[in-house]
Amino acid sequence: MRPDTTRKMDLVCPAGSLPALKTAIDNGADCVYMGFRDDTNARNFAGLNFDLANAKEGVRYAHAKGKKVLLALNTFPQASGWQRWTKAIDNAADIGIDAVILADPGLMQYAIKNHPNLRLHLSVQGSATNHEAINFYHEMFGIQRAVLPRVLALAQVEQLMEHTPVEIELFGFGGLCVMVEGRCSLSSYATGESPNTCGVCSPPKAVRWQQTAKGLESRLNGILIDRYSEDENAGYPTLCKGRFDVSGETYYAIEEPTSLNTLELLPELMRLGISAIKIEGRQRSPAYVGQVTKVWREAMDSCYRSPQAYSVKPAWMADLGSISEGQQHTLGAYYRPWK
Amino acid sequence: MKLALGPILYYWDRDTMFKFYDEVAASPVDIVYIGETVCSRRYLLRLQDYLSVAEKLAEAGKEVVLSTQTLIESESDLKTLRKIAGNEKFKVEANDMGAVRLVANKIPFVAGSTLNVYNPQTLDMLIGMGASRWVMPVEMSRETLVSLLGSCQPGIETEVFAYGRLPLAFSARCFTARHHNLQKDDCQFRCLDYKDGLTLKTREGQPFLNLNGIQTQSALVHNLIGELDSLQSAGVDVVRVSPQGEHTIQILQLFRDCMEQRLSAEQALEQIGKLMPEASCNGYWHGKPGLEFIRSSNSSRVAA
Numbered sequence: 001m002r003p004d005t006t007r008k009m010d011l012v013c014p015a016g017s018l019p020a021l022k023t024a025i026d027n028g029a030d031c032v033y034m035g036f037r038d039d040t041n042a043r044n045f046a047g048l049n050f051d052l053a054n055a056k057e058g059v060r061y062a063h064a065k066g067k068k069v070l071l072a073l074n075t076f077p078q079a080s081g082w083q084r085w086t087k088a089i090d091n092a093a094d095i096g097i098d099a100v101i102l103a104d105p106g107l108m109q110y111a112i113k114n115h116p117n118l119r120l121h122l123s124v125q126g127s128a129t130n131h132e133a134i135n136f137y138h139e140m141f142g143i144q145r146a147v148l149p150r151v152l153a154l155a156q157v158e159q160l161m162e163h164t165p166v167e168i169e170l171f172g173f174g175g176l177c178v179m180v181e182g183r184c185s186l187s188s189y190a191t192g193e194s195p196n197t198c199g200v201c202s203p204p205k206a207v208r209w210q211q212t213a214k215g216l217e218s219r220l221n222g223i224l225i226d227r228y229s230e231d232e233n234a235g236y237p238t239l240c241k242g243r244f245d246v247s248g249e250t251y252y253a254i255e256e257p258t259s260l261n262t263l264e265l266l267p268e269l270m271r272l273g274i275s276a277i278k279i280e281g282r283q284r285s286p287a288y289v290g291q292v293t294k295v296w297r298e299a300m301d302s303c304y305r306s307p308q309a310y311s312v313k314p315a316w317m318a319d320l321g322s323i324s325e326g327q328q329h330t331l332g333a334y335y336r337p338w339k
Numbered sequence: 340m341k342l343a344l345g346p347i348l349y350y351w352d353r354d355t356m357f358k359f360y361d362e363v364a365a366s367p368v369d370i371v372y373i374g375e376t377v378c379s380r381r382y383l384l385r386l387q388d389y390l391s392v393a394e395k396l397a398e399a400g401k402e403v404v405l406s407t408q409t410l411i412e413s414e415s416d417l418k419t420l421r422k423i424a425g426n427e428k429f430k431v432e433a434n435d436m437g438a439v440r441l442v443a444n445k446i447p448f449v450a451g452s453t454l455n456v457y458n459p460q461t462l463d464m465l466i467g468m469g470a471s472r473w474v475m476p477v478e479m480s481r482e483t484l485v486s487l488l489g490s491c492q493p494g495i496e497t498e499v500f501a502y503g504r505l506p507l508a509f510s511a512r513c514f515t516a517r518h519h520n521l522q523k524d525d526c527q528f529r530c531l532d533y534k535d536g537l538t539l540k541t542r543e544g545q546p547f548l549n550l551n552g553i554q555t556q557s558a559l560v561h562n563l564i565g566e567l568d569s570l571q572s573a574g575v576d577v578v579r580v581s582p583q584g585e586h587t588i589q590i591l592q593l594f595r596d597c598m599e600q601r602l603s604a605e606q607a608l609e610q611i612g613k614l615m616p617e618a619s620c621n622g623y624w625h626g627k628p629g630l631e632f633i634r635s636s637n638s639s640r641v642a643a
Contacts, residue, residue, distance in 0.1 A: 076457035079487040079490060080486050082458060104457065128437075132411070132420070132440045133440065151510065180510060188478045194478055247518070253514065253550070255512075339512050
């Protein structure tokens with residue numbers, strides 16, 4: 001399949017709250033994505049997300065400015081709570097959500113049966129890393145876009161796109177999952193709650209900070225994730241980003257606390273015909289969302305004006321660097337040697 | 340209930356693999372899953388080799404299932420997948436929806452645990468496509484399983500991962516290569532040095548995870564040998580033992596003895612303890628964090 005490179009990529013920005021949604025749109029997002037205030041989405045954090053009234057207002061605000069709203073319903077419904085997820089689908093259709101982002105096949109089936117006009121996106125939590133998997137969801141449920149897990153090198157993305165009519169959305173910036181999304185149970189192993197079942201990873205309620213003689217310790221359900229000396233900045237104890245001991249060597253055995261940043265890949269993403277770039281961070285503040293959206297809007301506009309002359313401006317990197325996790329950036333798996 | 344042996348999740352040398360499967364052929368196991376499910380760089384056994392192992396196991400009376408790779412990234416991964424899906428003799432365990440697409444409505448298949456079946460609606464869909472068995476997600480509890488089986492169509496077998504280090508996560512990155520400061524494309528096949536993976540401990544020495552190439556496992560050994568009654572009454576048809584570097588055949592024998600009530604759960608737990616690379620956990624089955632160990636007879640928690 002030849003991707004449509006004449007259509008501009010959507011900038012898809014996170015909205016953890018109504019103020020964040022408005023800020024994202026005011027700073028140049030083409031789409032925002034949000035979740036309801038429960039375990040139907042993979043950012044189920046206290047104080048975050050939308051009740052129905054807020055969601056309606058968000059849709060009204062976005063549509064008035066010609067922008068779109070996507071709703072993440074990307075956890076896997078458990079047998080006992082099924083109606084919570086189907087109700088969320090019904091609500092999404094009722095309030096005019098532009099697309100729902102789903103991971104569970106059972107829920108996709110419900111959506112096409114009950115709301116045939118509702119547009120479906122395959123969530124990154126659906127773990128589709130190859131065109132056979134994406135085409136499966138396309139044939140079965142008519143999904144129109146797939147968000148790819150952060151595991152493929154760009155050459156692999158390109159190859160995948162040659163074999164599917166489904167639009168492709170890539171993560172461009174923000175927190176970096178090292179594991180294939182949807183196939184990571186590390187969090188439930190440590191705490192009982194995982195992204196698939198509860199919409200959380202390394203949940204805040206399991207986190208404890210403790211100042212000790214050896215330094216500041218961060219623990220998750222009692223498990224020591226990291227220990228910081230006085231001259232180090234302490235980070236949130238996401239369990240795959242701690243320092244551990246492997247064969248007597250202590251290091252970031254899985255991943256450093258870095259953020260994904262693909263600004264330098266923009267001309268390449270454009271050439272490939274990627275449909276949308278996703279910014280991670282629904283758990284972030286409106287100020288963060290505004291800042292990131294503004295930089296990415298500028299960068300994308302600059303790239304479309306003149307892909308050959310495009311280069312990453314140091315000011316953009318400085319702006320993004322000041323707000324990123326660990327203040328380090330990586331191209332992640334898009335850059336093959338990262339693997 | 341039937342007893343199954345999962346695919347070898349580690350990278351062992353060719354002779355060790357063949358010798359292992361000779362022993363498996365003579366062991367008291369009903370079903371054997373074979374194939375490389377973790378990393379496409381592990382080349383010492385090719386599909387052709389697995390097929391010849393499959394033939395031998397089938398001759399020994401075992402039901403053989405070919406397991407597909409969990410993380411499919413490249414065209415060459417897909418090429419292998421298509422060959423497995425196109426084999427006309429053996430059942431296939433589909434571990435990715437791409438594999439499901441290739442086997443659906445063509446051959447009976449086993450829906451692997453990484454397909455993320457969490458509700459009866461999704462399971463019914465897979466039954467409709469020809470799934471004859473499914474393996475529940477490792478993090479699922481007994482309570483959730485019972486609730487799911489209570490409202491899905493009949494006619495599918497349920498399998499549970501009942502013994503072994505839990506396959507918890509998959510990545511594009513190879514953590515074994517990373518440990519050796521190597522890139523994955525030049526990993527020098529270091530996984531060959533770790534027949535049970537590479538244990539990751541916290542900085543206070545608690546065994547936490549186990550690095551196995553691109554797969555991250557639990558350091559503790561998920562062990563449901565003390566829960567066989569609970570598995571059976573929940574509607575489980577098949578219990579899976581995952582191969583480890585040593586003593587796998589003895590572990591299969593203990594499961595068999597326990598299933599046929601030649602050993603009590605207490606005796607089996609005590610005997611299996613001497614054969615394990617690390618202590619037991621079973622929290623998932625009880626709806627708790629996976630690393631906990633719950634002694635089921637009196638429901639009191641004990642240290643693992």
